[in-house]
Structures are given as C-alpha cells and as structure tokens.
Amino acid sequence: MANTGIKTLAKETAIYGVSSIVGKFLNWCLVPLYSYTVSEGDYGIVTFLYSVLAVAVIVLTYGMETGYFRFASHKTTEESNKVYTTTMTSIAATALLFVGIIALFKNEVSTMLDLPDYSNLVFLLAIIVAIDAFSSIPFSYLRFKQRPYMFMTIKLLMIACNIFFNIFFLLICPKINQHNPELIAWFYNPNFKVGYIIIANFLSSVVGLIALLPFIFAAKWRFSFSLLKTMLKYSLPLLLLGIVGIMNQNVDKLLFPYICKYAGIAKEVYQAELGVYGACFKIAMVMMMFTYAFRFAYEPFVFAKKNSKEDRAVFATAMNYFVISTLFIYLALIAGLDILSMLLKKNFSVAIGIVPFVLITYFFQGVYYNLSLWYKKTDKTIWGTWFSLIGFTISLIINILFIPKFSYWACVFASLISFAVMMILCYALGQKYYPIKYDLKKIGIYTVFAMALSAPMLLVKMPNLALTLVWRIALVVPFVVYAIKKDIPIKEILHRKTKKDER
Numbered sequence: 001m002a003n004t005g006i007k008t009l010a011k012e013t014a015i016y017g018v019s020s021i022v023g024k025f026l027n028w029c030l031v032p033l034y035s036y037t038v039s040e041g042d043y044g045i046v047t048f049l050y051s052v053l054a055v056a057v058i059v060l061t062y063g064m065e066t067g068y069f070r071f072a073s074h075k076t077t078e079e080s081n082k083v084y085t086t087t088m089t090s091i092a093a094t095a096l097l098f099v100g101i102i103a104l105f106k107n108e109v110s111t112m113l114d115l116p117d118y119s120n121l122v123f124l125l126a127i128i129v130a131i132d133a134f135s136s137i138p139f140s141y142l143r144f145k146q147r148p149y150m151f152m153t154i155k156l157l158m159i160a161c162n163i164f165f166n167i168f169f170l171l172i173c174p175k176i177n178q179h180n181p182e183l184i185a186w187f188y189n190p191n192f193k194v195g196y197i198i199i200a201n202f203l204s205s206v207v208g209l210i211a212l213l214p215f216i217f218a219a220k221w222r223f224s225f226s227l228l229k230t231m232l233k234y235s236l237p238l239l240l241l242g243i244v245g246i247m248n249q250n251v252d253k254l255l256f257p258y259i260c261k262y263a264g265i266a267k268e269v270y271q272a273e274l275g276v277y278g279a280c281f282k283i284a285m286v287m288m289m290f291t292y293a294f295r296f297a298y299e300p301f302v303f304a305k306k307n308s309k310e311d312r313a314v315f316a317t318a319m320n321y322f323v324i325s326t327l328f329i330y331l332a333l334i335a336g337l338d339i340l341s342m343l344l345k346k347n348f349s350v351a352i353g354i355v356p357f358v359l360i361t362y363f364f365q366g367v368y369y370n371l372s373l374w375y376k377k378t379d380k381t382i383w384g385t386w387f388s389l390i391g392f393t394i395s396l397i398i399n400i401l402f403i404p405k406f407s408y409w410a411c412v413f414a415s416l417i418s419f420a421v422m423m424i425l426c427y428a429l430g431q432k433y434y435p436i437k438y439d440l441k442k443i444g445i446y447t448v449f450a451m452a453l454s455a456p457m458l459l460v461k462m463p464n465l466a467l468t469l470v471w472r473i474a475l476v477v478p479f480v481v482y483a484i485k486k487d488i489p490i491k492e493i494l495h496r497k498t499k500k501d502e503r
Contacts (some may be wrong), residue, residue: 170197381430395414
C-alpha cells in the first residue's frame with residue numbers, strides 16, 4: 001500500500017513537473033535574454049517589482065488555496081463545489097478591492113516603492129496580482145480534481161505567451177525600430193524595457209485567465225457566509241504564515257534598496273547590485289522547480305490521506321526520495337556551474353559564486369516544506385507562522401546589519417541560516433505533535449556525501465572548461481551509484497519495463 005501511494009505521488013509529481021519544471025525552465029531562459037537586453041540597474045528594478053508581486057499575491061490569496069483543499073476533501077461533489085465557489089467569490093472581491101485602492105493611490109504607492117516615475121507600471125502590477133490571486137483557485141480546482149494534464153496545458157500556454165511577448169518587445173521590436181520605426185512608433189518606446197517585461201507578464205496572465213473560464217464556471221455558483229467564516233478561521237493563520245514565509249524569501253530583495261539608500265550608497269550602484277544578485281539567484285531556480293512540482297502533487301496527496309501509521313510511513317519514504325532527488329540536482333548544477341555562468345552577460349555573472357549557497361538554501365526550504373505537513377494535518381497552522389516569524393526575524397537582522405558591508409552576500413547567508421533554523425524547529429515540534437519516523441541516518445548520509453563531493457568540485461581548479469566538466473561529472477557518479485545501490489530500484493524498474501514491452 002505504501003508503495004502504491006508513492007507511485008501515485010511520483011506519477012503526479014512527474015506530470016505537474018512538466019508544467020512546473022519545464023515551464024519555470026523556459027522562464028529561467030529569459031534571464032540570459034534580460035542580461036543581454038537590459039542594464040543591471042533595470043533588472044534590479046524588475047527583481048524588486050517581482051518581489052513585491054510575490055508578497056502581494058500571497059496577501060490576496062490569504063491561505064485560501066490550502067483552505068480549499070482542507071474543506072473540499074472527503075466531501076460530496078455538491079459540498080466541495082460550494083467550497084470552490086465560495087472561495088472564488090471571496091478572492092474575487094478582495095482582488096477587485098485591491099485594484100481599486102491601487103488605482104486611487106498609485107502615485108503614492110510608487111513613491112513609497114522608491115519608483116516615483118513608474119506609477120502606471122505599479123498599477124499594471126496590481127492588476128497582475130489580482131488576476132494571479134484569483135486564478136490560483138481554479139488552478140487549485142484542477143489539482144483537486146486530479147486533472148494535472150489540463151493544469152499543465154494552461155500553465156505552459158501562459159509561459160509560452162510570456163516568452164513570446166518578452167522576445168517580441170525586447171528582441172523583435174528593437175530590430176523593427178532600427179529599420180522601420182514608423183511601424184511600431186504608436187506603441188513602442190525603446191527606453192521602456194522594464195515596462196515591457198511587466199506588460200508581457202500581464203498579457204500572459206490574461207491569457208491564462210481566459211483559458212480557465214470553463215473551470216471557473218464548472219460548478220453551480222453558490223456562496224455561504226458561514227462556510228467562509230469557517231474557512232477563514234483555518235486559512236487566516238496561513239495568511240500570516242504565507243506573508244512571513246514569502247517575506248523570508250524576498251525580504252533581502254525588498255529591503256536591499258532601502259538599506260543601501262540609508263547607508264548612503266548611490267541609487268545606480270545598489271540597483272545594479274540588486275540586478276546582478278537577482279540574475280545569479282535565478283540561476284539556482286532549477287532546485288526550486290523540482291520542489292514546486294513536488295509540492296503541487298504532495299499537498300492534495302497529503303490531505304487525501306488519513307492519519308494511519310501506514311500513511312506516515314509513506315510520508316517518510318517520500319522524504320527520502322525528495323532528499324535524494326534534490327541533492328542530485330544540487331550536484332548536477334554545481335557540475336555545470338561554469339556553463340551556467342556563460343549564459344549570462346559578463347557584467348551579470350560576477351555574482352555566480354552565490355549559486356552553491358542558494359542551492360543549499362533551496363534544499364533546506366524543500367525539506368522544511370515536507371516537514372511542515374504535520375501542522376497542516378493537525379490544524380495547528382499557527383506553528384507554521386511561528387517558524388516563519390523566527391526565520392524572518394533572523395533573515396531581517398542579518399540583512400539589516402550586513403548588507404551595507406557585504407552587499408548581496410549578506411542576503412545569501414541570511415536566507416541559508418533562516419531556513420536551516422526553520423527546518424530544525426519544524427522537525428523537533430513535528431515529532432511531538434505528529435511523529436513520523438524519518439530515516440535521519442539515511443538523510444544525513446546523503447546530505448554529507450553530496451556536500452563532500454561538491455567541495456572539491458568548487459575548490460579544485462582545472463585549466464580549461466572541458467577538464468572542469470569531466471572532473472565535476474566524475475564526482476557526481478559516486479552519488480548516483482550509491483543511490484542506485486541503496487535506494488533506487490533501477491533493476492526492478494527496468495524489469496517491469498521489459499515485461500510491459502513483451503506484452
């Protein structure tokens with residue numbers, strides 16, 4: 001039974017992974033495009049604005065995604081549909097209110113964000129936030145109904161649109177402007193590159209919303225105030241958890257301009273440093289891509305399970321495979337670090353040294369997410385808030401104290417330390433309230449092994465790129481061999497495939 005559960009989880013993780021991993025990879029490919037088409041300072045503005053967007057979306061969904069899974073699970077179709085439409089109504093109302101407020105005070109908000117010349121862009125960002133927050137519920141509906149292929153299709157459509165419009169505005173339009181400027185003079189401004197990145201995002205969000213319309217109206221529209229009150233009681237602690245959690249991930253990028261400004265650093269300098277940091281930070285996103293794919297399948301999978309010992313064994317086994325997979329990704333990225341560096345324009349790649357530490361942070365973050373199932377299963381979501389508050393406080397203090405002296409390196413270690421502390425605390429409390437027998441020895445061996453292999457990869461210098469790749473790939477092999485020998489039933493998988501082919 002445990003193996004069946006793991007197989008189901010693995011299958012859905014793979015499907016969601018197409019939209020999450022492939023999709024985020026395609027968006028990740030935009031980073032080199034940005035490094036060659038916009039300045040470091042402009043990309044610093046983009047990095048800052050997307051950090052604001054990430055926080056705002058969390059605020060406008062206020063934990064209702066998880067609340068929807070919690071209250072729609074194990075219900076009749078009619079009851080779960082009422083949960084769905086009630087959730088959508090609530091999110092739609094608050095999203096429209098948010099857009100209205102920003103429309104009235106866009107100048108004040110843009111000034112507060114230290115971007116007084118970007119008020120219209122701030123308003124457009126607010127519309128994107130509203131659309132993305134509302135769209136999150138129909139996407140959750142697809143996950144709940146176990147329709148990963150439709151989820152994947154719409155996500156990839158949005159990503160394709162975003163890439164197309166980025167290429168159109170940043171590559172095609174400049175070419176047209178050189179030879180036939182009159183063709184695009186009515187809408188194109190060559191100095192508005194930051195704006196076009198945001199516009200491309202807006203257009204892709206609109207396309208996604210249109211594609212979701214059949215599922216928005218898939219259920220008979222019903223709204224229940226009493227149900228909403230019950231859901232909010234569960235979800236609002238998750239709002240604080242979400243805010244603190246996303247702030248923990250973005251506080252460095254959000255505070256970087258303000259701390260540098262207070263320290264007397266020139267605006268051009270700190271915007272450029274933020275741009276370089278943001279670009280190299282995104283190089284490490286492959287680790288996060290897998291974590292997100294795993295999460296999309298894992299959350300509904302967890303809530304569908306009961307609280308039996310057998311189910312807890314499944315969670316422990318899932319943790320083992322998650323750790324092995326993410327550590328392999330970590331080693332693979334370290335092996336190809338020089339190639340990744342070459343994707344960026346030279347003036348952006350100066351911060352490439354942060355990538356190994358960002359990868360470790362993502363690893364801690366992924367393990368923490370797996371551990372966090374205990375407070376969601378036991379409805380003790382307030383603990384998640386406390387963990388995030390502690391992590392946020394650590395990150396905040398380190399950033400405030402050390403950004404003026406160490407620039408973005410302070411941001412890197414602030415995130416790493418805060419997620420390490422959160423992970424440890426979450427495990428310790430989880431064993432008290434919802435004990436799961438994680439194989440700490442196995443997890444520890446794999447972690448130490450991966451770190452030990454990555455050290456010589458980074459420290460031993462080879463005379464050229466080819467030798468460097470050979471050296472680093474050779475160091476990945478022992479990890480793969482050990483994993484196959486100890487935990488990956490490769491022979492069993494191949495045997496089953498052969499039998500299937502014979503049939």
